[in-house]
Amino acid sequence: MHVAVDRLARFFALVGGAVLAFLILLTCISIVGRLINTLLQSDFSQTILPALSETLIQTGIGPINGDYEVVEAGVAFAIFAFLPLCQLRGAHASVEVFTSFFSPRVNQVLRLAISIVFAAVLIVMAWKLFDGMQSKRSSGQLTFSLQFPIWWAYALSMSGAFVTALVAIYLAVMRLTEVMTGVDRLPPDLEANH
Numbered sequence: 001m002h003v004a005v006d007r008l009a010r011f012f013a014l015v016g017g018a019v020l021a022f023l024i025l026l027t028c029i030s031i032v033g034r035l036i037n038t039l040l041q042s043d044f045s046q047t048i049l050p051a052l053s054e055t056l057i058q059t060g061i062g063p064i065n066g067d068y069e070v071v072e073a074g075v076a077f078a079i080f081a082f083l084p085l086c087q088l089r090g091a092h093a094s095v096e097v098f099t100s101f102f103s104p105r106v107n108q109v110l111r112l113a114i115s116i117v118f119a120a121v122l123i124v125m126a127w128k129l130f131d132g133m134q135s136k137r138s139s140g141q142l143t144f145s146l147q148f149p150i151w152w153a154y155a156l157s158m159s160g161a162f163v164t165a166l167v168a169i170y171l172a173v174m175r176l177t178e179v180m181t182g183v184d185r186l187p188p189d190l191e192a193n194h
Contacts, residue, residue, distance in 0.1 A: 002186070005170050009084035012163055016081025023074045030064040037062035066146035073153035080160025084167045087118065112175040119168035126161040133158055 039045055040061065045053040086092065099107055133154035141150045174185045 009088045012081045013085040016078040019074050020078045023071050030067040033061055034063040069143040069146050076153055077156040080157045083160055083164040087164050087167045108179055112179050115172040115175040119172040122165040122168040126165045129158040129161050
């Protein structure tokens with residue numbers, strides 16, 4: 001079971017990374033286009049090479065229309081796409097000032113309690129994203145420049161939140177099994193060192 005959950009979390013992280021790489025490229029192209037457009041419209045270019053400047057401006061050189069909207073939706077998705085792997089690896093920030101003094105059994109119970117709280121919070125987060133998506137879908141709201149439905153961004157983000165909630169539930173069940181049986185079910189390197 002752990003292998004399947006790990007593969008799903010890695011898949012989402014890879015998709016999130018690909019989306020993030022695309023957004024970086026899109027942003028760079030848009031910035032370069034904006035810079036070139038500004039240079040072509042400058043007094044210097046309009047005085048020295050007015051015909052060439054106007055011809056290039058007419059070709060559409062400039063920022064990418066709607067780049068901000070695409071980046072906004074894409075980054076939201078990327079964040080939620082990275083969360084399942086972060087949750088599975090225990091890569092959240094943790095402070096272990098007192099827990100190092102506790103017995104292994106107490107730490108095991110604490111990990112269970114933390115897993116249950118994380119699962120509950122992540123379930124609520126996925127649920128509220130679903131509610132938000134439904135609200136945006138029923139209202140028919142569109143983005144300003146590209147005019148794509150806002151609920152699409154919610155749906156993409158919700159997919160990552162849903163998978164993160166599933167991972168959190170899996171971890172909580174495994175932690176409960178560990179506490180009840182006293183046998184470790186999760187890999188020992190699951191938790192990050194902070």
